[in-house]
Amino acid sequence: MPQNKDKNDTYVTLKGYGADRFEEKKSLFIGEADHVENEEQAMDFIRRIGAKTPDATHHVWAYFLGGGAQARCSDDGEPQGTGGMPALEVLRKSGATDMAVVVTRYFGGTLLGAAGLVRAYSRGASLALQASGIATFVRAAELCCSLSYADHRRFVYETQRRVCRVLDTQYADTVRIRFCVPASDVPVFEDLVREWTGGRDAVSLVCERYFAFEG
Numbered sequence: 001m002p003q004n005k006d007k008n009d010t011y012v013t014l015k016g017y018g019a020d021r022f023e024e025k026k027s028l029f030i031g032e033a034d035h036v037e038n039e040e041q042a043m044d045f046i047r048r049i050g051a052k053t054p055d056a057t058h059h060v061w062a063y064f065l066g067g068g069a070q071a072r073c074s075d076d077g078e079p080q081g082t083g084g085m086p087a088l089e090v091l092r093k094s095g096a097t098d099m100a101v102v103v104t105r106y107f108g109g110t111l112l113g114a115a116g117l118v119r120a121y122s123r124g125a126s127l128a129l130q131a132s133g134i135a136t137f138v139r140a141a142e143l144c145c146s147l148s149y150a151d152h153r154r155f156v157y158e159t160q161r162r163v164c165r166v167l168d169t170q171y172a173d174t175v176r177i178r179f180c181v182p183a184s185d186v187p188v189f190e191d192l193v194r195e196w197t198g199g200r201d202a203v204s205l206v207c208e209r210y211f212a213f214e215g
Contacts, residue, residue: 011137012096018131026108031128033101042100049102057107062088063100082117090125137210139183146174
């Protein structure tokens with residue numbers, strides 16, 4: 001899950017870890033990708049993938065951070081420019097940021113040639129991103145409030161008409177709700193809760209973070 005960023009109200013990145021594989025002329029290619037926040041996390045992801053498949057022939061990798069402010073790649077022994085750069089280009093063109101990809105190859109005995117390697121590593125990176133899923137995260141506020149059961153029914157009705165995701169509901173003498181809304185909508189929800197409860201209850205802020213409301 002992405003943490004708070006400094007500027008944008010929206011933030012496009014991977015939903016999480018994803019992997020896929022295919023064979024090309026008896027070589028097995030495994031693409032794996034994940035969301036990472038910084039270079040340290042990116043390199044840790046790359047090392048972990050390499051450590052779990054130490055018998056592979058190559059671990060071609062790339063990462064893309066801060067919209068391209070930090071970007072690196074490695075051919076890991078493949079001919080220069082045939083693995084890491086094609087994988088990095090897939091990341092650049094995806095429209096997302098803060099992600100790392102590793103395409104692992106088990107050589108099958110048949111040479112693919114430079115053009116074939118470029119296609120294979122590009123495909124491996126693309127399949128990994130597809131498996132991970134790309135989502136738009138919105139700058140959001142996580143809020144909580146306690147409502148009577150009657151007010152809770154109104155809350156459910158009203159939030160179905162708005163951009164809001166209920167994260168947790170606890171039922172006791174009152175209904176305690178933890179929910180997430182776009183940061184720009186916080187004043188609206190503060191006013192609504194005061195209106196529903198006749199001013200008896202208020203919304204409290206838990207934290208601010210990026211959140212994907214779709215899906």
